[in-house]
Every structure is written in C-alpha cells, then in structure tokens.
Amino acid sequence: MARSWRRSRSRAAAALALALLAGTVASAHRRDEYLQASRIAIGPDRVGIELDLTPGISVADRILADIDADRSGSIGDEEAQLYVSRVAGALSVDVDGAPLAVHVTGSAFPAVEAMRNGEGTIRIAMTAPMPALAGGVHRLHYRNTHRQELSAYLANALVPDSDRVAIGSQDRDVEQRDLVVEYRLRGETVFAVSLWPALAAGLALAGLAVVCRRSINLLA
C-alpha cells in the first residue's frame, strides 16, 4: 500500500509539474468545479472528518439533479440523507493499511437558490473509530473520490487536540483526492508511562526498608 502510494505520489508530482508548465492550473476556474474541502482531525482513538461541498455555478445544476431525485425543486430529508450516504461511500480512510468504518454524525444543506448561484455549501461531519494502536509512527490515508470528473479537492490535517498525537508530514496527490498523514502517537498517558518506574522504585525502597529493619533487629 505504502509503496503504491509513493509510486502514485511520484506520478502526481510529475503531473503537477506538467500542468504548471502548461499553465492548466491557472486556467481552471472554480465556477466550473465542485469544491470538496476535507479537514481531518486525528485523535488517539478516532478520526474526525469535516467535509464541505460547494458546487460552482456552472456545475450546480448537475449536483442538484443528483440530490433532488424527485425534481421537486427542493431538497427533502430523505434526499439529503441519500446524498450524504453516497458521498460518505466515496470516502475511504485507513490507518497503516487497515480500513476504518466511516460514520456520518451530522449534515447541513444550504438553500437551493444559494447552490444554484454557486455559493451554497453542503456540510457533512463524520467520524471513524480507530483500532487500538501502539505508540509510534502511523500513517493515515484519506481518499475522496466523489464526483471526480468535475471536482476540486482540498484535504488538510488539523492540528490535533490531543497532545498524544503529533503530525509529522502530509503528502497529497496533485488534485488532493488522496492525503497521507504520517503522525506519531505517544503512549497512553505520561502518568502511565512513568508509573512503572515509580512502582519499581517504591518496591525497591520498601524491600530496602525491610532488609534494614532485619539487620537492625539482628544487631540488637
């Protein structure tokens, strides 16, 4: 997995270089794109994902057609839920190659008119529980393939809330569909780490006290 990612990353870097030379990045315009911005919050026991989806004015009708299945001109609760499920289904998250189950925890849809004007943002919050991980370096791979043919992506790791997690690096493909975050997970807690030496020292002192007491008794 890691090797294939490195390979794809090399290809991506080359593609970006070509794109920059050709000036295609500059010629693209967000009005023609479906902006999908992901922010990834890595914690010791879960990954939080915030995904904001903003269709540009030129593609808004296509996205609305995807959502508004009954063509009523409005977005019903069931239609919203179906769409959110479809988006979540296009995401994948794994840690050290082990896939995580992504659960939707909330979503909000803008007014249809705002979306038609290319300025409405759909917000989806998700979470993925982590398996128990040993302390050390881990790699989280996030991938978003929803509506690849017309989307622009942003994917960023947030500064972790927990001081047990420290982000090392972030690697992406050119389009930011893929994000690999290398991070270091520290042990359970500082207290837990220091508990064993403290216990060992305590036991040693207690043992020493017993030996000393016996020695004193013998001398007496």
Added chain:
Amino acid sequence: MRNLFLALLALLGLTFGPARHETQQRGTPGAASEATTRIVAAARGVLTSLDDAGRAKVQFAFDDAAQRTRWSNLPTGIFPRQGLRLGDLTAAQRAAVMTLLEAALSANGYRKVNEIMRGDEMLRTTGGRPGGGAPPRGGPPGGGRGGGPTFGTDEYYLAFLGTPSPTTPWMLQFGGHHLAINLTLAGTQASMTPSLPAAQPATYMFEGKEIRPLGRENDTAFALINALDASQRSQAILNSRVADLVLGPGQDGKTIQPEGIRASALSSAQQTMLLDIVREWAGIVNDAFAAPRMAEIRANLTQTYFAWSGPTTNGSAAYFRVQGPTLVIEYAPQGSVDHIHTIYRDPTNDYGAKLASK
C-alpha cells in the same frame, strides 16, 4: 574635528531619524491611546449622525455571536448582512462612516478597502469585464435586493458590537462582497482578525490609473518565492493544487497543520521579504496597532511557515499561505489572476478573544 562632529550628527540622524522615531511612536501605548481616542470619537460621530432607527440598526451586543460571525466573501443577497447599509445613508452619514474607517485603518488599509469597494462597483456595472457585459449570473443589472447576488459600493455594512468606548472592549465590523473587517478594540489594544480582503476584478482602470487592490500582496509573495534557491523552493512548494482558502469564512477556531518552508530556513533578507508580505495584512489596521502586531509576528518568525502552490512567474495564478503561532494568511486566486480571495487570522486572538477576556 568639524567633519568628525558632522559625521557623528549624521550617524545620530540615521539612528534616531524621523522614520525610526515614527515607527517607535506608532507602536507605543501613547500612540495606541491616541488612535483609540480618534477611532471612538469617529464612531460616536457616526452614531450622532444617525436617527434612532439607524442607531438600532448599527448597534449589537458585544456578545452577539451570530453577528460576530456574520461576514463572508459572498455578495449580499446570497449572504445577507445586518447593520447599517451604506446605500441607505445620506451623504453626510456616509462621510461619517468613511471618516471612521480612515481613523481605524492605516493609509494603506484605507486605500485597500476603498479599492476593493470600487472594484465591486465595477463588477456591478460591467460584470468585471473591461469592455462591460452582463453582471455575474443571478445579479440583476444594477444590483437588486432580496434576490440573487448584489454588488457595488452601496452594499457594504457597518456594525458595532458593544458600545464604542476608549476603555471597554467593542468591535467595529465593516464589510460586504469581498471584504470583511473585524476590528476588536480594548483600550490601547486591538485585533483585526479574522479579516478578509479580496478583489474582483483584481486589476482595473480608474481615472486613468491602473488599480490593483491586492497588487502588493501578490508582488511581494512572487518576489519571495523567486528569491528562494532550489532547495528552499522544494520545501516551500506543495506538490498539490490548492483551489481555494482552507480557513476562509465559517472556519473559525480551526488550525491546520503548518506546511511549507520554515522561516528559520530563510536568510535574513528572505525573512524581511516574508515580513513584507505579512505587513500587507497586518498593516491594514491603524499604524498604532499594526506596529505591536508586527512585533509579535516577528518574535514568532522562526516558527512561521511559507507555503506555495502554482506557477512562480508573476502574472500567474498561484496560492500561498503564511502560518505561524499567531498568524494565518492565505491568498487564493479563484482560478484566474483577476479574482482573488484572501484571509487573515490569528488563531489565538480572532475577534480579540485575548483582549476581551482581560
């Protein structure tokens, strides 16, 4: 002997000359106190110029969280504002608002705000095209209210959160399409984050002159990226396309992991260039408050990062970000060089959080 005396005088002049003296004065509590006094007087001047209905419109509670975050890059119609709409004011009231902005901002900041608003007026009348044409979709010709997007200098709003005061915290909020100024004042201290200076068109002609509201932001950044050597560039340039602001409107309280080249890996001259970029945002506010803010950013410079995405030839559309412990600046062309969004934040002090809690 006389020459030696003159040389000593010249040296003293260089050391304690007007420019340095001015900079020091601007950063002192005395200068800040003077600035606060002038800003509060100008704010009271606005209130005095209004009738009761106008005062009710402009005034919000300091802890009104909804109003505090009611700002956006979007035009009104799509993103409704509340407060005092410039288009509803008399000429005298409007002049009072502009006098307030002039007092609250530096000369460069005031110029920038005016040019952003004038650019939006151009967008309203020409659709952003030099030769004219239809306004952007959804915008009725000449702008309208209550429907789609509305553009132009009438569509900017002023609000006060809290009562303008020289001692207790209050907030001046001014903005509309492509502009949000959130200035929290607390006695001699101020915070102007989050703020959003943006521009469309990013270049236009006015009275025979070429106007670039965010031209220096663009040019100073291209100057720095082109001053880096190959190894530095490889650290600064991200290998992915960045299509928009990451921490734009609605992203309060979030801090992304910094990326790019760390300023500690820059030469002294390059660090100065980085500060030149930062000053374009930190220096929007009145000089008396910009000076301590720049000093704070300078103190954290070695922990500050510069990241770039896109071509490095000036005139191209490229994204950049400057991020430090108390700073986030993003500059994001919206697919072309003629439509720019930027954001300026202090993750530790947005909306003057540190000042208000004192």
